[in-house]
Each structure stands twice: as structure tokens, then as C-alpha cells.
Amino acid sequence: MLAPRTAISMTAALLLALLFYWGTDSDNPQDFSADSLGLNRQMDYFINQVHLLQWQADGQLLRTSDSQRIEHYPEQQASQLSAPISHFYRQDGNIVRVTAESGMVPDDNKRIELAGDVVVLDNPGPTQGTRLNTEQLTIFPALKQADSNSRVVITHPDSTTEGVGMHADLDNGIIELHSRVKGTINHAQ
Template identity: 30%
Template sequence: MSWRGALFAVLLVAAIASGWSAWHQRAETPAPAAVSDRSDYVLEDFELVSLDKDGQEAFTLRAPHLHRDPADETMSLREPVFLLPEEEGGHYWDLRAATGWISADSEEMRLDGDVVAVSDPTGDRGMRMETQALQVFPRQRRARSNAAVTITQPGTTMQGIGMEADLADKRFQLTSKVQTRYVPTRR
């Protein structure tokens, strides 16, 4: 064997060894760090007042249980009660549900299971809304649902599937299968 053949054999073995080494190291990628299922924090039997950018009350929240997810910074609630202040007169929308969820920036709330929203619960101008799922945007004073909705006011009951609501002006738009029942009130 000539010196060229020996050099070629040594270079071939070196190339095969370095290729195998690179392939072997690439196959050993480290496992991703485990994400914890634990909450950042948990609150029990609490009341929280969220303020808007002007320092005014955006909403008040009461619930027996809240936990915050550290991965996406959202909050999950059990049996939440949200109080959304109306712009005039010191009245509140009282929103209750079996479970709730709040986005990381507090721009969206989702209420699920036996959702009841009542405007002015102690007054005579009260309005009651019932559904199984409701998205609420507290800063915009808007709400929407794709589920069946029943809205009751003195003398009127409206039912439909899907709803868009302007809570500030108390305007509701039921989107399909709308039925209205009017019962005159006695004076």
C-alpha cells in the first residue's frame, strides 16, 4: 500500500468518526424543563377591587377560590361574583356563575355554568340575564354569549340564542331564535 492509500484510509476513518460523533451528540438534546402545574398563588374567600388606568373601580370580584396559572398569568375562579359599576347613580351589575376565568391583562372575563347577571338588584328598574356562558369585557362595558339567553325586565321576557350586550346603555341584541313575551304591569 502506498503512502497515498494509507493517508486516504486515515482521512476516511477520521471523517466517519467525526460524522458519527456529530450525529450522536445531536441525538442527545436535553429534555425541556418541566412546567409546574402549581399555581403562582391561591386566594380563598377574598374580595378584590380592580382599578382602571384612571384609578377608578373597573370591577370588584368576590369568590371562595382563585388560582393563578404561572404559564399564561390567567386566573381561574370558583363561584365568582363580579360587581361592575354603572356610570351613573352608584348602581352595579351583579354577575354570578359556577366558574370563571380572567385574562392576564384583565380585559376579558369568562363566566360558565348557571350565569346570572342582574342590573340594579335592589331597585325597581332591575334587569336579569340568564345563560350558561358569558364573555364580559369590563372596561368596554360589553358582554356576549353564543349560548341560549333569557333576559327579564319588569313586564318583558326575551329569549334567544346568542347575544351582544352594551352593559352601559343596557342594550341587548339577541342574534337568533328570538322570542319575546310582554306582560303589561298594573298601575
């Protein structure tokens, strides 16, 4: 049996190697399923059909989150999400809706890792707002920011912009693309 310190060191080394691999392979979508993370045998609880509300200190609604299923893995100090849907409420009253096939949230709730057909809709509603598509997205809820190293496609009613890698300020609706940026503007009515 390994000493606790040795086991923790080995686990940390494996997780760092896995995170490094994910970070360098930006063209392949990440898979946060329990099988791909090797988490199946350590789950301590699960919840089906989840609806969560998160409030700010001043009582304003910060975020709602829905998921078909949440599975918690204490050894990894993380939860795996199935088909997560989140709504972030901006200061200007608009809403940002985020959906994905899967996700992972560490127990400290400082970030949400989303993977597989990630869609961000800025101010979804009767009029077409801004739509962002990518295969991987990391959201920092307290900062209302998001990052991706993957290909990103941003669609407005009259334009399309794409690039690789991005940083987004969800509260102000500002998106910075990192590389290989190109766009198309359609002025036809």
C-alpha cells in the same frame, strides 16, 4: 424533551382546538374548573375568600370582584375563579351585578370567561330590574361589554325575551340578541 418553540406551538394548537370546540358547542355549558382544563398540577398559588377593587384613572370605582377561591396557572397565564361575583359601576350611577359558578381570567385581565348558571342583574335593588340568565358569558371589563354564544333569557318586570347569542353594552344597558329571538309581554297589573 421538546424544544421550547415546539412545546409552545403544541400548547397553542391544543388551546385553539379546545376553544374551537367550546365555540361550536353553544348548547352545552362550558366548564372552567381546574380539572376540566387540566390545570391541577401547574398551579403556582391560590387565594381564598378574595375581594378585589378596580379603579378608573379618574379615581372612580370601576368594578368590585369577589370569589371563593382564585387559582393561578402560570403556564396557561390564567387564573381560575370559584363562584365569582362582580359589580360593575355604570356612568349613570347604576350597578350591574354578575354571578357564575366558575370563571377564567387571563393574566392580561382583558376578559373574564364565566360558565355555569351565569346571572346578570342590571341595577339590583329593592325594585326588580333586568335579569339575564345564560350558561356562558365573556366580559370585557375595560370596554364594559359582554358576549355569549349560548341561550340567553332576559327578564323584566313585565316581559321575557330569549334568544341564542348576544352582545351587551353593560354601561348603556343595551343588549343585542343574535338569533332565535322570541318574547312575551305581560300587561296585567
